[in-house]
Each structure stands twice: as C-alpha cells, then as structure tokens.
Amino acid sequence: MVAAVTQTKYEVKDLALAPQGKQRIEWAAREMPVIKQIRERFAQEKPLAGIRLVACCHVTTETANLAITLQAGGADALLIASNPLSTQDDVAACLVAEYGIPVYAIKGEDNETYHRHVQIALDHKPNIIIDDGSDVVATLIQERQDQLSDIIGTTEETTTGIVRLQAMFKDGVLTFPAMNVNDAETKHFFDNRYGTGQSTLDGIIRATNVLLAGKTVVVAGYGWCGKGVAMRARGLGSSVIVTEINPVRAIEAAMDGFRVMPMSEAASQGDLFVTVTGNKHVIRPEHFEAMKDGAMVCNSGHFDIEIDLKSLGAKATEVKEVRNFTQQYQMPNGKSIVVLGEGRLVNLAAAEGHPSAVMDMSFANQALACEYLVKNKDSLQPGLHSIPTEVDQEIAALKLAAMGIKIDTLTSEQIEYINSWTVGT
Structure with a gap:
C-alpha cells in the first residue's frame, strides 16, 4: 500500500479513509457481476496495454470498479471528478492507496480546482478519454490542439455530453471517434430509467x-x-x-x-x-x-x-x-x-448515486467501448458511433445469467421464417 502511494500522484481528501473505501468498493462489486467477468478477461488478454486513459467521472464505488477493470486491462489510467459534489472521498483514497491509480477528486472542490484537474488530466496525454459531460474533450479541442494526434477516441455516457459531441461534430472540430455509450440499450433503458x-x-x-x-x-x-x-x-x-x-x-x-x-x-x-x-x-x-x-x-x-x-x-x-x-x-x-x-x-x-447493479451494465459498456476503440482505431471515422449490437446483447446475456434468468432461443424453423420473404401467413 505504501509503495503504491509513493509512486502515485494524487489530490484526495485523506488517504486514511482508504480502508473504509475498500470495504465499500468490494460491497458494490457484489452487485456488479458483468464488470467482474470483463475484468477477469481483461486481466488475461490486456486489450488496453500501453494505452494512456483519462476518466472524468463521478468518483463512486461503481466507478472504482470500472477503474480497476481498466487497469486490469493494461491501461495507464488517471481519474478526475466530473462533479464537485459526487466524489466519495473514501473511494478516491482507496484507489490511490490500494491500486496506485492517480485520482484528483475531493468532495466539494471549487470550480477552479475542477478546471485545474481537467488540465492535469490532459497533462497525462491521453489516448482515450472517458468523459461525463465532455468537459475534458471540449478543453482538449479548445486548448490542446497539439495533443489531438494522440487521441484514439472518447466515450460518453451522459445525455448532456452526447449533445455537446453532436455540436462539436457539426462544427467540424470533433476529429476523432466518440463512442455513444449513453444510447446503448443496456445503458439508457436501465441506468437512466x-x-x-x-x-x-x-x-x-x-x-x-x-x-x-x-x-x-x-x-x-x-x-x-x-x-x-x-x-x-x-x-x-x-x-x-x-x-x-x-x-x-x-x-x-x-x-x-x-x-x-x-x-x-x-x-x-x-x-x-x-x-x-x-x-x-x-x-x-x-x-x-x-x-x-x-x-x-x-x-x-x-x-x-x-x-x-x-x-x-x-x-x-x-x-x-x-x-x-x-x-x-x-x-x-x-x-x-x-x-x-x-x-x-x-x-x-445528497446520496450515493445509482445502485451498483444498474451501473454494472453501464460500466460494462464503457470498458468494452474502450476495447472497441483500440481494436478498431485504424478504421473508425471521426464522429459519434453506436455501441455495436452484439456488445449490447453480450452485456444483457451476461447480466441475465448472473441474475439466474433463462430465456427462449429460436428454433431452426423460426430462424428460417424470420429470414425468408417467401413464406407468408
């Protein structure tokens, strides 16, 4: 634990809160079986090896499980808060002390501190940005044009952020791919609702x-x-x-x-x-x-x-x-x-944000969107991209299995019927 701290730069309220944060992160993980399975695969395959990644998110127990998953996948990840009142200080402390993840987030931080943290995030020279609200991407485009060539892409899971990205693309300034995590069915149908x-x-x-x-x-x-x-x-x-x-x-x-x-x-x-x-x-x-x-x-x-x-x-x-x-x-x-x-x-x-069971699917989308960006970096065009249907389906299937729910499958006759135009009523 001490080694992780001495090697990691950070700004959190109090590292002494780390043990409490660890307990809460592990409690949230009990309700996040999909992200756990992705983390286990990432740990073996390392799909994000060599990728510098910045996440501007609500620093909660659920986000911590995403950050740990990205780290398991080989990412050199740094985390900042996307909202001054959403940070859970014990969680921020634990990510630094237990996992060696640089975190810049303090509950109640003022706007000046927040914007300074955005600059620190960009100093990390990210290849991928996970953004809640697209402030980091907007700052990159407005103030760090020299770093645009480093960017593989961004992911966005807020409605507000998607609206901003659409405006950026319309204005011709979004010159890299952006994964629209918000519109994934396993995100907005469940997380948002x-x-x-x-x-x-x-x-x-x-x-x-x-x-x-x-x-x-x-x-x-x-x-x-x-x-x-x-x-x-x-x-x-x-x-x-x-x-x-x-x-x-x-x-x-x-x-x-x-x-x-x-x-x-x-x-x-x-x-x-x-x-x-x-x-x-x-x-x-x-x-x-x-x-x-x-x-x-x-x-x-x-x-x-x-x-x-x-x-x-x-x-x-x-x-x-x-x-x-x-x-x-x-x-x-x-x-x-x-x-x-x-x-x-x-x-x-005033509370703890979404229950971890629903964030399990949202953050599964985030993790797999990062992997998708890396795998397809040579073919993806600038602009907004939907999460592939097969990824959405995979996440839903993993969630159902974790919940102990089984569903029907099509018979060969049904498959033939829905793929044919010659068979009528």
Whole structure:
C-alpha cells in the first residue's frame, strides 16, 4: 500500500479513509457481476496495454470498479471528478492507496480546482478519454490542439455530453471517434430509467426526509431519466406533472397517465420540482415567482445550469442552510424556495448515486467501448458511433445469467421464417 502511494500522484481528501473505501468498493462489486467477468478477461488478454486513459467521472464505488477493470486491462489510467459534489472521498483514497491509480477528486472542490484537474488530466496525454459531460474533450479541442494526434477516441455516457459531441461534430472540430455509450440499450433503458429514478428520490429523501405521498411532483423532461423519476415518484404516492418541449414525449407522458403542462402552469402547483432535461434555465425567475411557499427544487441532470440559481440568489433576501445539502432562499414576497444539492445532481450530492447493479451494465459498456476503440482505431471515422449490437446483447446475456434468468432461443424453423420473404401467413 505504501509503495503504491509513493509512486502515485494524487489530490484526495485523506488517504486514511482508504480502508473504509475498500470495504465499500468490494460491497458494490457484489452487485456488479458483468464488470467482474470483463475484468477477469481483461486481466488475461490486456486489450488496453500501453494505452494512456483519462476518466472524468463521478468518483463512486461503481466507478472504482470500472477503474480497476481498466487497469486490469493494461491501461495507464488517471481519474478526475466530473462533479464537485459526487466524489466519495473514501473511494478516491482507496484507489490511490490500494491500486496506485492517480485520482484528483475531493468532495466539494471549487470550480477552479475542477478546471485545474481537467488540465492535469490532459497533462497525462491521453489516448482515450472517458468523459461525463465532455468537459475534458471540449478543453482538449479548445486548448490542446497539439495533443489531438494522440487521441484514439472518447466515450460518453451522459445525455448532456452526447449533445455537446453532436455540436462539436457539426462544427467540424470533433476529429476523432466518440463512442455513444449513453444510447446503448443496456445503458439508457436501465441506468437512466431505473438508476436515475431510484437514486434521485433517494437523494431527495435523504436531504429532506419529506413524505412524498400526497405531494405534487413536477418532472421537467420525459426522456429516459424523466420517465424513471416520474415512475418512482408515482410509486411513492405522489401526483406527478410532466413538462416537455418534445410533442412525442409529451404524448407518451400523457398516455402513461401523467398530467402534462407547461412549466408556467406547473410552477404554482408543484411541491417538489425535479429537472432532468440536460438544458439550461428550465426553471427561471418567473417560475420561482409563481411557486408555493416552501416549494423544493432540485436537479438530476448532469450540469448545475437547469435551475437558474444565479437569478434566485440575486433576488433572495436571505439564504441559509436548513439541513445538509438543503438551502432555503427567502424571497421578497415573503415566500421561501428550498434548493437541494446546490442545484447539482441531487442523487450524487445528497446520496450515493445509482445502485451498483444498474451501473454494472453501464460500466460494462464503457470498458468494452474502450476495447472497441483500440481494436478498431485504424478504421473508425471521426464522429459519434453506436455501441455495436452484439456488445449490447453480450452485456444483457451476461447480466441475465448472473441474475439466474433463462430465456427462449429460436428454433431452426423460426430462424428460417424470420429470414425468408417467401413464406407468408
């Protein structure tokens, strides 16, 4: 352990937290059988040997299991935090002390520290970047043009990051392949829906200890994350309103049994507001003005820009901490607005993020996407690439096997039928 520390550069809160972090990493691993099988194969085959890899992720127990898997595959990996409130300090300490992985992450780090860590990550001269939100890739393109020739590719698993990568490619600045992990079926169907759904409400309840039954919950955005939050809030007895800009998703929300209306109408009705859009200023001053006294607002999208907190803070006569991760803004009209987790990802700011069982599939996609980039580095063109269907299917099959679930297989007659156009009804 001492040898690993002396050879490893790092910035973490306290290395003495490492034993606690090790326990928690191992506990998470119990629920991550797919990544375990990939790690065992990686340890034998070393598909990432000689690859310098940077990961900008939430530094959690689940991410630790991914980092250990990448290291087992031969990668020279360095890890930084993608969000200042999502770092688990004991986990960061353990990765340094037990595994010799350079980690630059401290819970509560300020923006200046975060951006400095992004620069440290790029100083590692990565060949592959695992990015949550695409800040590292954006900084590389804007400030480190001389390093672009070193890049094999990047992987991205957040909706926000995919939107940014699409904009980069449209502008002609994304000159290397990017694996769209977010749109893999074994990622967004499960991580976004079940992971975000459960962990968001977990963060809200830990921060406030409020009873959600009987409350009106407004969910901004009905993508896979919004669907999960709305589903779980209804399951706990809440009356759920959905706001949307996409007419197809709005129809879907209505047919799923939720009330659908603009935020301008929902603002006066909600007791709790959850933003999951990936866009900017979804809740604005006019919405705050219309809210009930004591209304609670939080965000479960990647960046802390979905709620216009700057405007709220400028208008407030007083801001005070009323519980951990819970701030009350006193307004001139006598009402108060309660903000959870500083408007950052509430599931990671006030809780522990997604359960490890669902991150097992997401991080299996990340690990296999890195392997895919290396194996196909001479043929992949710049731009966004989907996770191959066979990889998605492999991950799902491994997960089912680990859960003890068996499914049917096609008979030879059925295979012939679905591949033929001559056989009708």
